[in-house]
Amino acid sequence: MEGEKYQPSLIRMWRVWRTAKEMMNDRGYLVIEDDMTLSLEDFAQKYAREDGEPDRSRLNFSCQPSEEMLLKYTPAPTKKEPNPTPEIGTIWIEFNSDENVGLKQLRDYMGHLLNGSFYSGIMVTVKPMTGMAIRLLRGATGMSDGPKGGVEVFVEQDLLVNITKHELVPKHVLLSAEEKDQLLQRYRLKQTQLPRIQSTDPVAKYLGLRRGAVVKIIRKSETAGRYASYRWVI
Numbered sequence: 001m002e003g004e005k006y007q008p009s010l011i012r013m014w015r016v017w018r019t020a021k022e023m024m025n026d027r028g029y030l031v032i033e034d035d036m037t038l039s040l041e042d043f044a045q046k047y048a049r050e051d052g053e054p055d056r057s058r059l060n061f062s063c064q065p066s067e068e069m070l071l072k073y074t075p076a077p078t079k080k081e082p083n084p085t086p087e088i089g090t091i092w093i094e095f096n097s098d099e100n101v102g103l104k105q106l107r108d109y110m111g112h113l114l115n116g117s118f119y120s121g122i123m124v125t126v127k128p129m130t131g132m133a134i135r136l137l138r139g140a141t142g143m144s145d146g147p148k149g150g151v152e153v154f155v156e157q158d159l160l161v162n163i164t165k166h167e168l169v170p171k172h173v174l175l176s177a178e179e180k181d182q183l184l185q186r187y188r189l190k191q192t193q194l195p196r197i198q199s200t201d202p203v204a205k206y207l208g209l210r211r212g213a214v215v216k217i218i219r220k221s222e223t224a225g226r227y228a229s230y231r232w233v234i
Helices: 008-027 040-047 067-072 103-115 131-140 177-186 202-206
Strands: 061-063 091-095 120-125 151-155 171-174 214-221 225-233
Touching: 008 040, 008 091, 008 120, 091 103, 103 120, 103 131, 103 151, 131 151, 177 214
Parallel strands: 091 120, 120 151
Antiparallel strands: 061 091, 171 214, 214 225
16 A cells, blocks of 8 residues: 555645645635645655654745735725725745644744745644643734734644535635625625624634635535525624
């Protein structure tokens, strides 16, 4: 079997890395197709250390948003701001190799994002972060001590499989500011009247959905074929 000559930890990291690439692609960033389908053999050649363990420091990557994604993340124009700028930009994905990630690692990571002019970042950790680091993370979004777009954290375990590929998970599509306004006008609703989805929901987290966004959920139905519902992200 192909996997037998590779360390379980390398196979695991190969799956995590590929899911991270798929996740960026699903969010709308530009991702090379070959990265999402990289074979275990090629991954081992590129990223395995001499002892067969994965070299996490070489797995880090950045992504640029696609034109379509830039449009989706551009707020609706107002009199005060007739030409709004997109609320999205280059993202840096880092695979931290420390067993315990705390305040120091998080501060170093934020510093790297700011120095590299990254809009936002994703840190993938071996184990869940310490409580102190999580508290700093919650307070840092939009504050001067972190990147503009904030920092997300995933534990490697979360990325072993791409949850959106599961047949029971319906397709989630983020609405642009314009599409959101059209939806609310059509049904004469305020966004607060829509059913809700938590930003911590696994699919919402995977897609990086932010609070205040509206997501269209397309389900398959035996009677109606496909039908859509909408959720407000809280």
